[in-house]
Amino acid sequence: MEASEKPRLDLLIAAPRGFCAGVDRAIRIVELAIEKHGPPVYVRHEIVHNGFVVDRLRALGAVFVEELDQVPDGAPVVFSAHGVPKVVPAAAEARGLDYLDATCPLVSKVHRQAERMVEAGRHILFVGHCGHPEVIGTFGQVPAGSMSLIETVEDAEAFAAADPDNLALLTQTTLSVDDTAEIVANLKRRFPSIQMPRGEDICYATSNRQAAVKAIAPHCDAMLVIGAPNSSNSQRLVEVAARQGVRAKLIRRAAELDLGWLSDVRSLGISAGASAPELLVRELVDRLARHFELTEREVTMTSEDIVFKLPRALEIA
Secondary structure (H helix, E strand, O other), X not given: OOHXXXXXXXXXXXXXXXXXXXXXXXXXXXXXXXXXXXOOEEEEOOOOOOHHHHHHHHHHOEEEEOOHHHOOOOOOEEEOOOOOOOHHHHHHHHOOOOEEEOOOHHXXXXXXXXXXXXXXXXXXXEEOOOOOHHHXXXXXXXXXXXXXXXXXHHHHHHOOOOOOOOEEEEEOOOOOHXXXXXXXXXXXXXXXXXXXXXXXXXXXHHHHHHXXXXXXXXXXXXXXXXXXXXXXXXXXXXXXXXXXXXXXXXXOOHHHOOHHHHOOOOEEEXXXXXXXXXXXXXXXXXXXXXXXXXXXXXXXXXXXXXXXXXXXXXXXX
């Protein structure tokens, strides 16, 4: 097909998109650990929720396991960016394992807030998704029974407090900003004295990526989000677009896209979850360019310049 015969497709590419500072840091920790110790370096859970990233690190010498007892004695191990319950590093120390904690500093901040709230005698209502590693890790920072999970507005309405005047609120960092605001408003109405976190728990990257999708979605016939099905922040981007009335789809790689899905699309929005590398965005654009006459415009809502320090053991002089 000649270039002139290709159908026209206007791309609106959301910015910010893709990797956040916490993901950058976590991946770099694994890379530097492999450089320092040599392969294999064990990683408990996927370091971030993206198969492409995991496969690349596996090729460098990372071995991904679900539980610490799968790590051989004497082997170095890295904990994922989502955070782990306290019992995990304690078990590593008991075995004398050399471990590195790649927990995102913004998740660690929530962990410390949970500890302080429980120490103050408050019961925590934690807004999040059941079974997500970040939720499991946060619940594992405090004694059992100190926290209750709230997933929906219905949960918020149904929660029965034993001591309504001694409640506190925390949230998972990768939630829908709009959904969470509705749940929080409900809890504040029901429990006016509930203690709120000092700052916003939903991380800057999650909020920024949702705002960028919200801005471009009304100008698109459809929206593609690059990310993994088990990536909470990527799934939320699809939901944000859909709520703007736009047909939206999550894909892991460009090859997954059925081009027939674009048969009636003239303007396409593109974003990527916080654990999806920019290389996958360019891969998608390159594939589209083989079938469409493209115009490409990046729509930037804000710039991000946050960088998180590496663990001291890996700092490069």
